[in-house]
Amino acid sequence: MADSDTFISLEECRGHKRARKRATMETAMALEKLFPRQCQILGIVAPGIVVTPMGPGSSRPQEIEIGESGFALLFPQVEGIKIQPFRFVKNPKNLSLERRRFTEAGLLDNPELRVVLVFGYNCCRVGASSYLQRVVRTFSDTNVVVAGGQVDNLVSLTSDTYRENHCRDTVGFMFACVGRGAQFYRAQGNVEADAFRKAFPGVPLFGFFGNGEIGCDRIVTGNFVLRRCGAVRDEDLFHSYTTVLALVHPGASR
Numbered sequence: 001m002a003d004s005d006t007f008i009s010l011e012e013c014r015g016h017k018r019a020r021k022r023a024t025m026e027t028a029m030a031l032e033k034l035f036p037r038q039c040q041i042l043g044i045v046a047p048g049i050v051v052t053p054m055g056p057g058s059s060r061p062q063e064i065e066i067g068e069s070g071f072a073l074l075f076p077q078v079e080g081i082k083i084q085p086f087r088f089v090k091n092p093k094n095l096s097l098e099r100r101r102f103t104e105a106g107l108l109d110n111p112e113l114r115v116v117l118v119f120g121y122n123c124c125r126v127g128a129s130s131y132l133q134r135v136v137r138t139f140s141d142t143n144v145v146v147a148g149g150q151v152d153n154l155v156s157l158t159s160d161t162y163r164e165n166h167c168r169d170t171v172g173f174m175f176a177c178v179g180r181g182a183q184f185y186r187a188q189g190n191v192e193a194d195a196f197r198k199a200f201p202g203v204p205l206f207g208f209f210g211n212g213e214i215g216c217d218r219i220v221t222g223n224f225v226l227r228r229c230g231a232v233r234d235e236d237l238f239h240s241y242t243t244v245l246a247l248v249h250p251g252a253s254r
Contacts (some may be wrong), residue, residue, distance in 0.1 A: 001044045001071055001208060031072075040085060043155040044119060048181065048209035050174045050193055061174075061193040061205035065181045073171075073206055081250050082112070090131040097134055107138065115248050117173070118148035118214050129212075136214055136237050145218045146237065147246040149175040149210035169249075172196060174207035176243040181209060184241075192243055203247065215244035 032041050048065035075083060086105035088097065102108040107116065116139055120132040132150075139146045174196065182189040196205050216236050 001046065001049055001073070001206075040083075042085060044151050044208065045153040045155075046149075046151045046208035046210050047178045050176070050205055050207040050209075052204035052206065058197075058201050059204070060190075061172075061197055063176075063181055063190045063193045063209075065189075065209060071206065075250075088131075088135050090125075090127060097138075102138055108142075113142075113144050115145045115147075115246070118146065119154055120148070120150045120212070120214075121152070121154040123150045123211055133238060140216075140237060143218070145246055145248065147173055147175060147215040147244050149208065149214055149244070150212035151208065151210050170200075170203050171248050171250075172200060172203045172205040172207075173246045173248065174205055174243060175213050175215070175245075176207070176209050177213060177239075177241045178209045178211060179241045180243060196245065200247070213239040213242050213244045215239070215246065 031043070032039075035041065048063070049069055049071065050061060050063050051069070051071040052061040053059050084106045086107060088101070099108060103110075106113065118132075118136055120128070122128050123132070129150075136146065174193065176192065180192070182191075185191045193205060196203075214237055
């Protein structure tokens with residue numbers, strides 16, 4: 001995941017314009033050479049990032065809104081844990097989203113599904129936002145954690161197949177609006193990342209500043225079953241000028 005300034009000029013980055021694709025593919029291909037062939041690589045470009053530096057989990061997470069920055073979140077293989085990438089691309093000739101496509105991607109009728117991270121891109125194109133809303137609405141009636149946001153660009157070089165992964169500790173994800181950050185808190189930086197660290201001092205935090213946030217309330221009951229906090233309307237999944245936080249603990253399946 002990288003800040004937009006890594007790929008475009010500083011002046012363009014300050015304006016929070018959609019990042020150009022220049023150098024994005026080249027960078028992804030360079031990263032692909034560093035990892036084994038079976039690794040799946042997903043690259044995200046956003047106006048700013050949130051990252052916890054390497055070290056103990058209690059390290060202070062950083063909100064980086066200006067300047068070149070980036071991080072990699074790696075998931076080693078472990079038995080019983082699966083991460084499945086999915087991608088739905090808007091087709092001008094066929095705007096319907098069949099239930100079959102979601103089922104084949106493991107997003108519906110899947111009792112093992114716990115978390116869905118959604119990233120929309122090319123949001124400036126006509127119809128892209130409404131298309132993303134139709135994708136996300138699918139999860140409004142499911143008992144899964146849904147979080148994500150609109151990013152400037154996304155690059156994936158690997159195939160959409162299953163891969164088992166595991167993170168031994170809880171990970172925090174933060175998806176914030178570009179209208180927040182230091183400019184929202186009167187030039188005071190790192191406000192929300194510090195608030196997260198105060199509440200969860202041992203949990204590393206990762207994420208980005210984007211152009212729209214996705215998420216709704218979910219809680220975990222005592223028997224590790226997700227349930228809704230209340231009736232969720234379709235529009236409750238999409239937000240502006242907000243920050244969405246999610247805690248994910250990829251423990252072994254039970």
